[in-house]
Amino acid sequence: MTGLGRAGRTLRRTAWQALPTMIGIIILCFFLLKLVPGDAADVIAAEAGSATAETMAALRARFGLDQPLLMQLLAYLDNLAHLRLGFSARFNMPVSELIMARLPNTLMLMLAAMSMALVVGILAGWVMAIFANRWPDRMLQVVVLIFYSTPGFWIGLMAIVLFSVKLGWLPANGNMTIGADLTGFALIADRARYLVLPSLALASFFIAVYARLTRASMLDVQRQDFMRTAAAKGLHPVTIQLRHALRNALIPVTTMAGLHLGNLLGGAVVVETVYGWPGMGRLALEAVTGRDFNVLLGVLLFSSLLVIVANVAIDLLHAWLDPRIEVH
Amino acid sequence: MTYPLLRVEDLTIGFPYGTVVHGVSFDVHPGETMALVGESGCGKSITAFALMRLLPPGARIQGGHVIFDGVDLAAAAPHALRDIRGRSLSLILQEPMTSLNPVLPIGMQIAEVMRRHEGIGKAAARRRSVELLELVGVTDADRRYDDFPHHFSGGMRQRVMIAMAVACKPRLLIADEPTTALDVTIQAQVLELLDDLRRQLGMAVLLITHDLGVVAQWADRVTVMYAGRVVEQAPVRPFFATPQHPYARGLLDASVGHDGEAHYTTRRLNEIPGSIASAAGEAGCPFAPRCPDRIAACRRAPPVLTALGPDHNVACIVAAGTDHVAVDR
Numbered sequence: 244m245t246g247l248g249r250a251g252r253t254l255r256r257t258a259w260q261a262l263p264t265m266i267g268i269i270i271l272c273f274f275l276l277k278l279v280p281g282d283a284a285d286v287i288a289a290e291a292g293s294a295t296a297e298t299m300a301a302l303r304a305r306f307g308l309d310q311p312l313l314m315q316l317l318a319y320l321d322n323l324a325h326l327r328l329g330f331s332a333r334f335n336m337p338v339s340e341l342i343m344a345r346l347p348n349t350l351m352l353m354l355a356a357m358s359m360a361l362v363v364g365i366l367a368g369w370v371m372a373i374f375a376n377r378w379p380d381r382m383l384q385v386v387v388l389i390f391y392s393t394p395g396f397w398i399g400l401m402a403i404v405l406f407s408v409k410l411g412w413l414p415a416n417g418n419m420t421i422g423a424d425l426t427g428f429a430l431i432a433d434r435a436r437y438l439v440l441p442s443l444a445l446a447s448f449f450i451a452v453y454a455r456l457t458r459a460s461m462l463d464v465q466r467q468d469f470m471r472t473a474a475a476k477g478l479h480p481v482t483i484q485l486r487h488a489l490r491n492a493l494i495p496v497t498t499m500a501g502l503h504l505g506n507l508l509g510g511a512v513v514v515e516t517v518y519g520w521p522g523m524g525r526l527a528l529e530a531v532t533g534r535d536f537n538v539l540l541g542v543l544l545f546s547s548l549l550v551i552v553a554n555v556a557i558d559l560l561h562a563w564l565d566p567r568i569e570v571h
Numbered sequence: 572m573t574y575p576l577l578r579v580e581d582l583t584i585g586f587p588y589g590t591v592v593h594g595v596s597f598d599v600h601p602g603e604t605m606a607l608v609g610e611s612g613c614g615k616s617i618t619a620f621a622l623m624r625l626l627p628p629g630a631r632i633q634g635g636h637v638i639f640d641g642v643d644l645a646a647a648a649p650h651a652l653r654d655i656r657g658r659s660l661s662l663i664l665q666e667p668m669t670s671l672n673p674v675l676p677i678g679m680q681i682a683e684v685m686r687r688h689e690g691i692g693k694a695a696a697r698r699r700s701v702e703l704l705e706l707v708g709v710t711d712a713d714r715r716y717d718d719f720p721h722h723f724s725g726g727m728r729q730r731v732m733i734a735m736a737v738a739c740k741p742r743l744l745i746a747d748e749p750t751t752a753l754d755v756t757i758q759a760q761v762l763e764l765l766d767d768l769r770r771q772l773g774m775a776v777l778l779i780t781h782d783l784g785v786v787a788q789w790a791d792r793v794t795v796m797y798a799g800r801v802v803e804q805a806p807v808r809p810f811f812a813t814p815q816h817p818y819a820r821g822l823l824d825a826s827v828g829h830d831g832e833a834h835y836t837t838r839r840l841n842e843i844p845g846s847i848a849s850a851a852g853e854a855g856c857p858f859a860p861r862c863p864d865r866i867a868a869c870r871r872a873p874p875v876l877t878a879l880g881p882d883h884n885v886a887c888i889v890a891a892g893t894d895h896v897a898v899d900r
Binding site for chain 1: 620623625628652653654655656657658661662664666669670671672673674675683684687688719721732735
């Protein structure tokens with residue numbers, strides 16, 4: 244029943260489920276990618292402008308692309324079993340190095356976007372619930388509707404026009420000031436400035452979802468008997484909202500947030516491209532256009548791992564929020 | 572006569588679509604159990620919530636006074652009201668399954684009241700809460716302090732609610748159908764606990780119920796409501812011996828076991844024809860459409876509460892013998 248025991252059980256159970264899931268994902272993706280016309284040799288040859296049949300064959304032999312399909316799969320799985328992700332034909336370096344260079348950026352972006360979506364969404368929803376059907380609620384409803392119905396990349400582009408081009412407040416591209424040798428607080432501030440716009444673009448849709456969800460569940464909680472009990476104890480309305488209402492209202496929001504983590508990773512592909520953010524999403528896009536399947540498989544593997552880990556975190560958060568949820 | 576602990580005067584409560592409680596008046600004296608009886612929808616629960624100003628959204632006190640301990644709760648400032656709620660005036664709700672917060676440990680929910688009103692520390696509040704849990708009959712109270720509501724049965728949850736309600740030794744406890752959601756055997760235990768606590772703590776209980784058996788066994792005085800109006804007020808003994816209002820008589824006729832021989836296996840229960848909905852739009856006595864004794868004058872104006880004897884009031888022109896007055900008017 245203790246929090247630690249509960250966390251331990253969740254982790255064990257998740258590990259058991261995660262392994263077969265990931266192997267399944269890899270095998271499925273492998274075959275799907277092989278259905279795509281063309282391979283890395285084609286792309287390299289096309290970029291070079293011309294290539295002889297012998298050069299093509301040599302390239303294919305070097306990347307193992309001349310092997311039968313099943314042999315290629317077995318070779319990849321064998322590599323994986325030895326914790327190797329293979330070699331990138333396109334970037335000419337080991338896939339694991341490529342991914343490790345990009346993973347922290349994507350993690351940071353996801354974390355920032357998720358935090359922004361939750362904090363802003365919950366706050367907006369709370370304000371909407373408090374002022375239900377009065378003007379602050381109606382105004383926020385319109386804003387939320389715009390966030391909900393506008394694609395994130397368009398909001399991103401408009402934010403670049405406004406904050407970077409017109410106002411010059413925030414940088415439009417990249418993830419850090421190149422060449423600026425910063426340390427300590429200055430480094431963090433520099434990174435944060437680059438993080439604001441892409442996070443906003445990525446989070447906008449989810450801000451809208453969480454705001455609507457929080458509004459609805461806060462209003463729903465107000466009607467519950469235990470709210471009347473709390474008021475009958477003589478508690479201050481703010482205490483009642485913070486201690487008794489909010490936690491109950493957050494349960495549906497965290498459930499949705501858990502489901503959204505995967506979507507967030509998908510959205511990162513677009514947002515990273517718009518903002519030139521050197522993350523896994525853009526790496527995936529480059530891998531697709533370059534037919535660099537080793538890289539793409541590696542990205543997919545890490546993405547699924549990320550989603551699984553994030554879901555465990557959400558599960559734990561959920562169990563803490565709602566003691567009725569016991570991990571079996 | 573002692574000055575009443577609670578005096579409700581001409582309390583009128585309305586929703587935007589209409590008035591649901593029409594000028595209800597009653598007293599609760601220190602240390603007594605007063606039962607507020609009526610069928611579903613007669614306005615008894617809304618009256619109870621209005622006493623603490625915990626009305627559902629939309630409902631509003633449109634008139635009247637709720638004088639508790641010399642303070643008019645209907646007009647008190649919100650912060651003054653919060654100081655009274657939970658300390659000298661507390662509430663138990665009908666549904667123990669939903670009236671505790673599902674995500675907070677029950678001990679913390681009890682301790683919260685004392686920390687609010689008595690300003691005691693966390694450890695002291697915990698100690699007191701454990702004592703209270705023991706007082707209401709929760710075994711192994713120290714360990715169960717950290718349990719959540721879903722670990723408890725309905726009867727146990729209602730005990731926790733009671734512990735919470737009596738934590739600051741209130742002078743008046745409002746119990747809104749505290750046993751309706753419970754098994755019959757548990758009902759008796761919970762009511763007995765309430766009665767014990769009433770005597771131990773010297774508090775008064777306003778018991779809202781539709782169960783006349785409960786009234787007969789546990790209450791000192793009874794107020795019967797019908798369609799948002801008080802129709803009869805009396806001490807329990809005279810009420811059950813000689814109910815005056817035709818509605819009260821109908822209620823007693825419709826229940827079993829008071830005269831011993833009547834039983835549903837040997838004869839059909841009497842019923843009051845019609846439903847409470849027929850009171851809607853009635854200009855006169857709201858019970859007139861269902862009343863066996865009605866006369867023409869009943870349809871003219873709602874009857875006023877008239878004293879029949881000491882502490883026995885009835886709102887019926889036939890029973891009070893004031894029908895000629897109404898005709899003359």
